[in-house]
Amino acid sequence: MRWIFLGPPGAGKGTQAARLAERAGVPQISTGDMLRAAVRAGTPLGLEAKRYMDAGQLVPDDVTIAIVRERLAQDDCRRGFLLDGFPRTVPQAEGLAGVLAELGVGLDGVLYFDVPDEVVVERLSGRRICPECQATYHVRFDPPREAGRCDRCGAALVQRHDDKEETVRERLAVYRRQTEPLVDYYRRAGLLKRVAADRPIDEVEAEIRRLTGVA
Numbered sequence: 001m002r003w004i005f006l007g008p009p010g011a012g013k014g015t016q017a018a019r020l021a022e023r024a025g026v027p028q029i030s031t032g033d034m035l036r037a038a039v040r041a042g043t044p045l046g047l048e049a050k051r052y053m054d055a056g057q058l059v060p061d062d063v064t065i066a067i068v069r070e071r072l073a074q075d076d077c078r079r080g081f082l083l084d085g086f087p088r089t090v091p092q093a094e095g096l097a098g099v100l101a102e103l104g105v106g107l108d109g110v111l112y113f114d115v116p117d118e119v120v121v122e123r124l125s126g127r128r129i130c131p132e133c134q135a136t137y138h139v140r141f142d143p144p145r146e147a148g149r150c151d152r153c154g155a156a157l158v159q160r161h162d163d164k165e166e167t168v169r170e171r172l173a174v175y176r177r178q179t180e181p182l183v184d185y186y187r188r189a190g191l192l193k194r195v196a197a198d199r200p201i202d203e204v205e206a207e208i209r210r211l212t213g214v215a
């Protein structure tokens with residue numbers, strides 16, 4: 001079970017990866033979550049990454065490829081993994097191919113979350129995350145049971161710095177320029193499966209389970 005979740009920021013990749021990972025018993029590997037953890041921990045990597053993340057830019061390829069190489073070598077990835085938010089550039093995709101070759105494994109496929117820009121903006125502006133356990137909510141589309149509190153751990157929910165409107169516009173432009181070319185890249189490799197992600201969360205989940213064969 002080795003899949004990439006590809007698509008614009010706010011498409012629902014993290015929401016669906018968390019659900020599928022739990023069901024399939026494989027780790028969800030989110031480079032965004034790992035980078036935010038490094039920022040919180042104040043490591044040299046976190047300090048470097050923060051500048052790019054706050055500006056809505058991508059962190060340099062060598063940094064993210066190194067993080068993923070180290071993570072995929074861990075034992076819990078042997079049965080598979082869901083890559084959420086990586087790769088985001090053609091050099092990252094090439095780096096990933098090298099890492100997978102080193103591990104002697106291949107990809108099952110790439111799920112492409114197709115959603116219009118207006119939907120992305122609406123989703124990002126209402127997104128709230130738990131700073132403790134990384135659970136994701138939406139004030140309208142996926143609210144916690146108690147407003148502003150995480151269902152899982154009770155922490156106060158926060159808005160991500162990069163979900164502010166100006167940064168969202170920049171992230172969408174970066175997506176078009178640097179990440180969207182991967183749609184063709186993986187289509188040509190015969191790995192791409194499109195998900196109509198502009199539908200309610202449960203419907204998108206059902207389609208993903210059908211496409212990935214997870215019962």
Ligand code: ADP
Nearest residue numbers: 010011012013014015123127137138141200201
């Ligand atoms: P990504 O990981 O692609 O950036 P998220 O999974 O964090 O996106 O989703 C962005 C926001 O949209 C979150 O607030 C999430 O709760 C909400 N969301 C996710 N999927 C849907 C959906 N199908 N319909 C409505 N809102 C959604």
Ligand code: AMP
Nearest residue numbers: 031032052053057058059064085086088
């Ligand atoms: P995400 O949580 O996936 O929305 O990512 C948040 C931010 O982390 C992005 O805007 C980038 O600054 C950085 N980031 C996450 N994943 C990557 C990646 N694969 N390549 C470069 N930057 C990344």
